[in-house]
Amino acid sequence: GQNIDQPTEMTATEGAIVQINCTYQTSGFNGLFWYQQHAGEAPTFLSYNVLDGLEEKGRFSSFLSRSKGYSYLLLKELQMKDSASYLCAVLDSNYQLIWGAGTKLIIKP
Amino acid sequence: GAVVSQHPSWVICKSGTSVKIECRSLDFQATTMFWYRQFPKQSLMLMATSNEGSKATYEQGVEKDKFLINHASLTLSTLTVTSAHPEDSSFYICSARDQLADYNEQFFGPGTRLTVL
Numbered sequence: 001g002q003n004i005d006q007p008t009e010m011t012a013t014e015g016a017i018v019q020i021n022c023t024y025q026t027s028g029f030n031g032l033f034w035y036q037q038h039a040g041e042a043p044t045f046l047s048y049n050v051l052d053g054l055e056e057k058g059r060f061s062s063f064l065s066r067s068k069g070y071s072y073l074l075l076k077e078l079q080m081k082d083s084a085s086y087l088c089a090v091l092d093s094n095y096q097l098i099w100g101a102g103t104k105l106i107i108k109p
Numbered sequence: 110g111a112v113v114s115q116h117p118s119w120v121i122c123k124s125g126t127s128v129k130i131e132c133r134s135l136d137f138q139a140t141t142m143f144w145y146r147q148f149p150k151q152s153l154m155l156m157a158t159s160n161e162g163s164k165a166t167y168e169q170g171v172e173k174d175k176f177l178i179n180h181a182s183l184t185l186s187t188l189t190v191t192s193a194h195p196e197d198s199s200f201y202i203c204s205a206r207d208q209l210a211d212y213n214e215q216f217f218g219p220g221t222r223l224t225v226l
Contacts, residue, residue: 033214042202042217043153087152097143097215101152 002026004100006088011106012078020073020086020103028093034062034073035087037102043087046073075105083107111137111207115218122193123226129189130221132203138183139205143215144176147200159186193225 004024012018024032031050035043049055049064049071061074073086088100112135122128132142140161145153157167157178165178177189186205190197200222204215 040200040220040222042220044217045214048214096158097155099153099155 002090002092002098004088004090004098006086006100006103008101009104009106011108012075014078014080014107014109016078017074017076018078018105020075020088020105022071022073022088022100024069024071024088024090024098024100026090026092026098029066030091030093030095032062032064032071033089033091033097034060034071035089037085037087039084046086078107080107080109111135111205111216113139113203113205113216113218115203115221117221118219119222119224121224121226124194125192127189127191128193128223129187130201130203130223132186132188132205132218134184134205134207134216137205137207137209139186140183140208141206142180142186143204143206144178144186144188145202145204147202147220153202156188190223193223195225198223198225 006022033048034046036046037043047062049062054063059076064071085102085104087102089097114133116131142159144156146156147153155168156171157165159165159178159180161180161183167173180186200220202220204217
């Protein structure tokens with residue numbers, strides 16, 4: 001079966017750095033997405049990785065290792081507004097998105 | 110970036126009535142749209158994949174006669190929840206795939222919160 005694992009909840013301090021991990025087992029791989037979702041709102045796109053390595057975009061970076069079935073989202077200089085759920089999703093061989101359950105990130109002052 | 114709208118943003122209805130939710134891609138053509146449902150504190154659950162001009166593909170466990178999907182044009186898909194019941198109360202989100210985008214990103218609508226009394 002297809003499976004995506006990410007921690008249920010994480011807590012970090014404002015101004016710090018946090019890394020959210022995601023491991024996956026899917027039938028085929030056509031890329032991995034990270035989305036941010038605030039409570040009561042739809043997800044918004046953060047990043048896309050299809051090749052191994054690190055993609056940096058401002059305070060957010062995303063890393064992928066296809067051989068390990070592993071990705072992480074790195075958030076630097078945390079702000080209170082970063083409190084949200086972070087969803088990892090993999091595009092499988094049928095170009096269908098397989099979603100993780102999401103990681104709720106709580107930022108404390 | 111690509112914009113997807115949903116209407117209505119929220120709706121309250123009586124049990125047994127039907128509710129139609131519209132999903133529109135505003136600045137791109139979407140041959141494929143997706144309908145998701147999300148219960149509180151849970152992840153997105155794909156309900157169905159909607160392809161323009163053809164029947165929708167429903168995920169296992171989703172009743173196609175209860176959740177009617179119509180993708181009549183390249184910019185509009187509708188989801189009708191027929192004979193709604195309180196257990197159908199949820200956050201319904203659509204997304205659309207822009208075939209011309211650099212990668213197969215799905216752009217999400219803002220969601221529709223349905224409350225069935």
